[in-house]
Amino acid sequence: MAGHIGVEYDRRVEKGENADDLLKLVDMIVPHFIDHNEEPEAVDLMMETESLNKLNAFCNKRNYDRVCRYLCACS
16 A cells, blocks of 8 residues: 555645645554554655655664664665
8 A cells, every 4th residue: 555655645746736635644654564563664664755854753663773773775
């Protein structure tokens, strides 16, 4: 599902269409990924939908290191 959201987001951005409903889905899906130790999937989805600026809200003592290592690997 996350992959489909990223593809649809890109399509809408290219056409200049509104993607607010997709961003709401991202806000619902990312906490699930974080709660199930799937930080890379959460970060990927946030990067695909240009919402990486919200990542700080999902980081905590338990996952901070994994999130930072994944971000470094992506860069």
